Amino acid sequence: MVHKANARLDASFAALSDPTRRGVLLQLGRADASITDLATKFHMTLTGMKKHVGVLERAGLVTTEKVGRVRTCKLGPRRLEDERAWIESYRLLWDARFDALEQVVQGLKRKEEME
Amino acid sequence: MNGDSGSAATPTKNPTTAERTSDRELVVTRTINAPARLVFEAWTKPELLQQWWTPKSFGIVFVSCEADVRTGGTYRFVFSHPSCNEPMAFFGRYVEVTPPSRLVWTNEEAGDAGSVTTVTFEERGGKTHIVMRDLYPSKDALDAAIASGATSGCGEQLDQLEQLLATRPSKA
Numbered sequence: 386m387v388h389k390a391n392a393r394l395d396a397s398f399a400a401l402s403d404p405t406r407r408g409v410l411l412q413l414g415r416a417d418a419s420i421t422d423l424a425t426k427f428h429m430t431l432t433g434m435k436k437h438v439g440v441l442e443r444a445g446l447v448t449t450e451k452v453g454r455v456r457t458c459k460l461g462p463r464r465l466e467d468e469r470a471w472i473e474s475y476r477l478l479w480d481a482r483f484d485a486l487e488q489v490v491q492g493l494k495r496k497e498e499m500e
Numbered sequence: 501m502n503g504d505s506g507s508a509a510t511p512t513k514n515p516t517t518a519e520r521t522s523d524r525e526l527v528v529t530r531t532i533n534a535p536a537r538l539v540f541e542a543w544t545k546p547e548l549l550q551q552w553w554t555p556k557s558f559g560i561v562f563v564s565c566e567a568d569v570r571t572g573g574t575y576r577f578v579f580s581h582p583s584c585n586e587p588m589a590f591f592g593r594y595v596e597v598t599p600p601s602r603l604v605w606t607n608e609e610a611g612d613a614g615s616v617t618t619v620t621f622e623e624r625g626g627k628t629h630i631v632m633r634d635l636y637p638s639k640d641a642l643d644a645a646i647a648s649g650a651t652s653g654c655g656e657q658l659d660q661l662e663q664l665l666a667t668r669p670s671k672a
Contacts, residue, residue, distance in 0.1 A: 468520070471646045476518030476528065481555035483516050483530040483630070489542045489551045490534040497538075 400444035405429070406437050410446060410460070417459040420449075523639035526615075528632045536623040539630065540600035543619070544569040554579060563587045571597050575605065607634075613641040 400406055405427055412418060412426065424434035438458055441447035448461045514531040521527045532539050542548045546567045554560040560579045567575040576591040592606035592614070601621050607614040615634040622629045636642040 468646050472518050472520060472526070475526070476516055478555070478558060479518060479528045479530070479632075480516035481557050482552055483532065484513070485552035485555050486539070486542055487514075487532050487534075489548055490532055490538045493538045493541060493548075494534050 400440050400446055403437070403440075406441055409434075409437060409441065409458075413447065413458055413460050417457050419455045419457050421455070423458065520642070521633075524636045524642055526634040526636075526642070528634075530630050532628045532630060533626075534628060535600075535626060536621040536628045537600040539621055539628045540603075543603065544597070544599075553577070569594055569597055569603075571595070573597070610641075610645070613637065613644060615641070615645070 401410075408427060409423055412423065418426075420431060420434050420438060423429075423438070424431050427434065429437075438447060438449060442449060442461070444461075446461045447458050449456050449458045451457075514533070516528065516530045518526065518528045542552065544567070546565050546569075549567065550562050550565045553565075554562050558581075560581050563578040563580050565577050567573070567577075569575070571594060573594045574591065575594065576589060578587050578589045580587045588609075590607065590609050592608040594603070594605045595616065596602060596604035600623075603617075603619045603621075605617050607617060613636070615636045617632060617634050619630060619632045622631070636645065
């Protein structure tokens with residue numbers, strides 16, 4: 386099915402396509418953390434972690450704030466319950482429901498035709 | 501349960517759309533390849549409703565399904581989901597039951613913040629166009645429903661995203 390391309394959602398999906406970045410989001414869901422904390426936790430260089438955080442930041446999933454010498458990361462304003470993503474998951478639920486409804490109704494139709 | 505006799509009942513899959521049409525309203529549409537009276541029947545007989553309301557791919561399972569589908573009648577659906585410790589109950593009242601064209605019910609599990617759902621079934625050339633409108637009492641109520649991630653009733657947003665990623669067509 387072709388749905389309207391949604392650049393914002395695409396950015397989220399791209400950001401979420403990487404297991405480390407999903408891990409970072411899970412981690413930030415528990416508590417804010419500095420880039421150094423995250424790099425340590427994910428056994429990564431500071432530069433590598435900065436890159437991942439940058440991707441999440443551009444997708445609006447994470448915001449960072451520099452206080453003194455420490456850059457703290459937290460879940461972004463869009464967080465994970467981004468409205469478009471939610472509506473898409475809601476659509477997927479109803480799409481699956483309607484597929485099943487179609488099956489049930491086709492069953493009724495066949496039964497009727499046989500009677 | 502439909503027997504898996506390999507019968508391809510639907511040659512072409514009709515698209516489902518979902519849209520937030522206003523501060524307070526969500527609208528879902530779909531066309532079903534059958535007359536409205538059959539679609540209405542599948543929507544209003546609990547034993548048929550149970551066969552489609554909880555799609556397997558979403559991991560939701562009916563624990564119980566009670567529905568007294570007439571104006572003023574009540575319903576209560578109880579589901580279980582692997583990510584929920586407790587079963588989830590959805591309940592409310594049928595405000596309008598007009599076969600085979602219109603159904604209106606309340607969603608009372610969220611208290612005052614619950615939506616009122618209106619489904620219309622419009623038959624065109626042997627097919628039925630379904631429009632389902634969920635009207636929330638306020639913008640805040642709809643925002644809150646979205647923020648809670650309550651598509652399946654339990655607020656596991658990450659699960660939901662994982663699911664989205666898993667079900668996204670690879671050649672999108």
